[in-house]
Amino acid sequence: MNKLDHIQAETAAFHHAPFNEETFRGDYSFHNSAKGIKRFPYPFEQDHYMYSVNIEPHQPGKPGAITEHAFDIDEHYVAECEDKRMTLEQDAGRYAALPHMMDAQWDFLELTMESLARDYPQYFSLLKDGERWTWHNSVLGISDSFIFGDASTLPMEPFEYMGRQTQGDFVLLDQREGTLFADAGFITSQADWSLAFDIGMSWHEWHGPVPQVDKMGIMDRALKFLMSLQQGKPVRRLNWTMTVNPRLDTSPEHYPEWGPDRLTVTAENAGQKAHLRVELQAMFRLPRSNAILFSIRCYLLSLEDMATQPKWIKRFHRVIRDLHPDLLEYKGIKVYHEPLLQWLAPHDDGAVLSEGAQLD
Amino acid sequence: MSALANKLMITEPDIQTPANTSDQRSQNAGLKVIVQTIREVAEGIREFTLVSADGSALPAFSGGSHIVVSMPSGTRIYRNAYSLLSPPQQRDHYRIAVRLQENSRGGSRFMHQEVKVGMALEVAWPLNLFALSRLARKQVLVAGGIGITPFMSQVQELLRQAQASQSAVLQTAGSKITPPDFELHYAYRSQDHAAYVPELQALLGDRLKCYDQSQGVTLDIRQLLAEQPLGTHVYTCGPEGMVQALLQSADELGWPPAHVHHEEFLAPPVGSPFTIKLASSQQEVQVGADQSMLEALEQAGVDAPYLCRGGACGRCELEVLSTDGTLEHHDHYLSAEEKRAGRKIMPCVSRARCDVIELNF
Ligand code: FES
Numbered sequence: 001m002n003k004l005d006h007i008q009a010e011t012a013a014f015h016h017a018p019f020n021e022e023t024f025r026g027d028y029s030f031h032n033s034a035k036g037i038k039r040f041p042y043p044f045e046q047d048h049y050m051y052s053v054n055i056e057p058h059q060p061g062k063p064g065a066i067t068e069h070a071f072d073i074d075e076h077y078v079a080e081c082e083d084k085r086m087t088l089e090q091d092a093g094r095y096a097a098l099p100h101m102m103d104a105q106w107d108f109l110e111l112t113m114e115s116l117a118r119d120y121p122q123y124f125s126l127l128k129d130g131e132r133w134t135w136h137n138s139v140l141g142i143s144d145s146f147i148f149g150d151a152s153t154l155p156m157e158p159f160e161y162m163g164r165q166t167q168g169d170f171v172l173l174d175q176r177e178g179t180l181f182a183d184a185g186f187i188t189s190q191a192d193w194s195l196a197f198d199i200g201m202s203w204h205e206w207h208g209p210v211p212q213v214d215k216m217g218i219m220d221r222a223l224k225f226l227m228s229l230q231q232g233k234p235v236r237r238l239n240w241t242m243t244v245n246p247r248l249d250t251s252p253e254h255y256p257e258w259g260p261d262r263l264t265v266t267a268e269n270a271g272q273k274a275h276l277r278v279e280l281q282a283m284f285r286l287p288r289s290n291a292i293l294f295s296i297r298c299y300l301l302s303l304e305d306m307a308t309q310p311k312w313i314k315r316f317h318r319v320i321r322d323l324h325p326d327l328l329e330y331k332g333i334k335v336y337h338e339p340l341l342q343w344l345a346p347h348d349d350g351a352v353l354s355e356g357a358q359l360d
Numbered sequence: 361m362s363a364l365a366n367k368l369m370i371t372e373p374d375i376q377t378p379a380n381t382s383d384q385r386s387q388n389a390g391l392k393v394i395v396q397t398i399r400e401v402a403e404g405i406r407e408f409t410l411v412s413a414d415g416s417a418l419p420a421f422s423g424g425s426h427i428v429v430s431m432p433s434g435t436r437i438y439r440n441a442y443s444l445l446s447p448p449q450q451r452d453h454y455r456i457a458v459r460l461q462e463n464s465r466g467g468s469r470f471m472h473q474e475v476k477v478g479m480a481l482e483v484a485w486p487l488n489l490f491a492l493s494r495l496a497r498k499q500v501l502v503a504g505g506i507g508i509t510p511f512m513s514q515v516q517e518l519l520r521q522a523q524a525s526q527s528a529v530l531q532t533a534g535s536k537i538t539p540p541d542f543e544l545h546y547a548y549r550s551q552d553h554a555a556y557v558p559e560l561q562a563l564l565g566d567r568l569k570c571y572d573q574s575q576g577v578t579l580d581i582r583q584l585l586a587e588q589p590l591g592t593h594v595y596t597c598g599p600e601g602m603v604q605a606l607l608q609s610a611d612e613l614g615w616p617p618a619h620v621h622h623e624e625f626l627a628p629p630v631g632s633p634f635t636i637k638l639a640s641s642q643q644e645v646q647v648g649a650d651q652s653m654l655e656a657l658e659q660a661g662v663d664a665p666y667l668c669r670g671g672a673c674g675r676c677e678l679e680v681l682s683t684d685g686t687l688e689h690h691d692h693y694l695s696a697e698e699k700r701a702g703r704k705i706m707p708c709v710s711r712a713r714c715d716v717i718e719l720n721f
Pocket of ligand 1: 665666667668669670671672673674675676677691693706707708709
C-alpha cells in the first residue's frame with residue numbers, strides 16, 4: 001500500500017470521530033459500536049429460516065435505521081473505502097464496465113452524489129452550475145469539478161469514481177432481449193450471491209440455482225418484477241450468510257486468503273471469529289439509461305456483539321441449528337457448524353421469542 | 361410560472377411535491393405538474409407542455425419513455441399513457457401529444473376539452489417499455505401517424521449518443537467507438553395529419569424520410585427491412601396494420617426477434633357490463649360497458665397494481681378463479697397458451713363476457 005494514502009486515510013479518520021479506525025483484513029480490527037449493533041439489519045423474523053425473495057419498497061426507514069437513506073453511510077465508511085482501494089489495487093478487474101453502459105454510469109454518479117449530498121450534508125456537497133458540477137467529499141478529502149456527461153473531465157470513469165466513495169458493491173444491469181445483463185460492476189466485497197459473477201452475464205446465468213429454493217420460477221418472477229421496476233420506486237431485500245473474520249472481500253479469486261479461516265473456528269473463539277453477514281440489496285431504475293442499479297451493502301456482526309441482544313442470539317442459535325444441510329454447505333458454514341453450535345447453545349435458554357426481527 | 365404555481369399551492373394545499381424530485385424514494389407520490397402551454401400540432405392532435413408544480417426539476421428519462429396522466433372527471437379518474445416528446449435530459453418540462461380518439465372513452469376527450477393552461481395534473485414517473493437497444497449497430501425507426509410520439513425522445517437520445525461518441529473518438533484516438541447509425545421513417549396520411557415534420561427535419565436532416573400517402577408516397581416496409589445490414593434493430597409504432605406488416609416482414613426475412621421492437625398502446629376496448637367478485641374480501645365490483653376492469657376496481661377503492669395500463673408490462677396480472685362466461689383478452693403480455701388456459705387476466709385492457717368473474721385478489 002502506498003504510504004501517503006495510508007496516512008491520509010488515517011488523518012481523515014482521526015478528524016472525523018464518527019468513523020472507526022479499523023481494518024477488514026490483516027489484524028481485522030473491524031468493530032461495531034453499541035449504536036452500530038442496535039442498527040444492524042438482523043434478518044430473522046422466525047426461529048426457522050426459509051428462503052424467500054422478500055422484496056419490499058426501499059422506502060425511508062426510521063431515523064438512524066440503515067434504511068433511512070437510499071445509501072447508508074455509517075461508522076465503517078472510511079475503513080470500507082480504504083478496503084475498496086486496496087482490493088482494486090490488487091485486482092483492477094473488480095471494476096469493469098462495457099462501453100454501452102456510459103449513460104448508466106452517469107446515472108449512478110448522479111444518484112449517489114445527489115443522495116449523499118442531500119442525506120449527509122455534513123460530509124458531502126454537490127454544486128451544479130448547468131453541466132459543470134463540483135463534488136466535495138470532506139471525509140475522504142476529495143474535491144473535483146467536472147462536466148456532467150463528459151468522462152474525460154473526471155479522474156476516472158464516473159461509476160468507479162462514486163463506487164469508490166460509496167459503501168457497498170454495485171452492479172449496473174442493462175435491460176434488453178427480455179432479460180437483464182450485468183454489464184458493469186464494482187465488486188470489492190462479494191459474498192455467495194456473486195461467486196460466479198462475470199461481467200456481461202444474463203440474469204439467469206448470474207443467479208445460479210440456490211439449494212432448497214423451489215425451482216418454480218422464483219428467479220423468473222423476480223426477473224419479471226425487476227423488468228417492470230419503475231423510476232422513483234426502488235425496492236430492497238435482505239440476504240444473509242456468514243463470514244469468518246470481518247472480511248469484506250470474500251471473492252473466489254482470493255479464496256486461499258480467507259477460505260482456510262473457516263477451519264480455525266473453535267467453540268472458544270467463534271464469538272469473535274464468526275460473523276453474521278447481512279446484505280441490504282437495493283434496486284433502482286435509472287433515468288437516462290433505463291438500466292437498473294443493483295446495490296449490495298454489507299453489514300457484519302460478530303456473535304459476541306450479537307449476544308448483547310438476547311433475542312437475536314437465541315434465535316440465531318435455532319436458525320443455525322436447524323438449517324438444512326444443503327444451505328449449510330451453500331453458505332460455507334458446514335465446516336465449522338459444530339464449534340459454532342457449541343458456542344451458540346449456552347446463549348439459548350429456549351425461551352419463546354416474539355415474532356419479527358425487532359429488538360424487544 | 362412560479363407565481364402561478366404558488367397560487368395553486370395556496371388554493372390546493374394537497375399539492376405537495378418533494379423539494380427534489382430526483383429523490384428516487386419519493387415513492388408512490390406521482391409528479392404534480394401544471395399545464396404550461398397547449399397547441400395544435402396536427403389535425404386532431406394537441407400538444408401539452410407540462411412543468412412541475414413547485415418549479416423543481418422533473419425526473420430525467422430515457423428515449424421511448426411514457427408517462428401515465430391521471431384525469432379526474434366527475435367521480436371517475438381516467439389514466440392514459442402518453443409518450444414523452446421532450447428531450448430526455450431536459451428536466452424543466454415534459455411534452456406530450458394527444459390525439460382525439462373517435463369513440464374515446466374519456467381520456468383523450470378529457471385532454472382535448474377539459475384541460476386548460478394553468479391546470480394542475482398528476483402524472484406518474486416516466487416508464488420505458490420501448491427502450492432503444494444499446495448494442496445495435498444501426499437503428500431504424502418506423503413511425504405511422506401519431507405513432508411518431510415515442511420516437512421524438514428516441515431521436516434526441518440517438519443524436520446525443522452520436523455526439524458523445526464523436527467527441528469520445530476525438531479524445532481517445534484509436535478507441536473504436538463508432539456513433540450508432542440511425543434513420544427515421546415517418547409515414548402519414550397527409551401533411552395536415554403529420555405532426556412535427558419541420559422540427560424533425562431541422563434535427564435530423566436526411567436521417568428523416570417522410571412518406572405522405574396523400575401524395576402517393578408509400579413506405580415499402582419489406583423493402584426497407586430487406587436492405588438493412590446485419591445487426592440492425594428496427595422499432596415501430598403506429599396503426600395496428602402497419603405494425604403487423606412490419607412484424608410479419610421481419611419474421612419472413614429472418615430477423616432475430618430481439619432486434620424487432622414495437623410499441624402498441626391499447627386503449628381498453630368497450631364491451632358489456634359484468635361483475636367482478638374479489639376472493640379475499642368477497643367485495644363485488646360492477647364493471648361498466650365503457651370502463652376497464654382496472655378502472656372499475658380503482659373506482660371501487662380497490663388498490664390494484666398497474667404500470668403501463670396498455671396491456672404491455674404485465675404488472676396488473678390477476679388470477680381468474682372462475683367465471684360463468686368467457687374472457688376477452690386484449691393484452692400483448694400473456695402468451696397465446698396462457699390466454700387459452702384462462703387462468704390469468706390483464707385487467708387494464710382485458711375484460712370478460714359474463715355475469716360474474718371471480719378474481720384471486
Ligand atoms: S398495467 Fe401493464 S399490462 Fe396491465
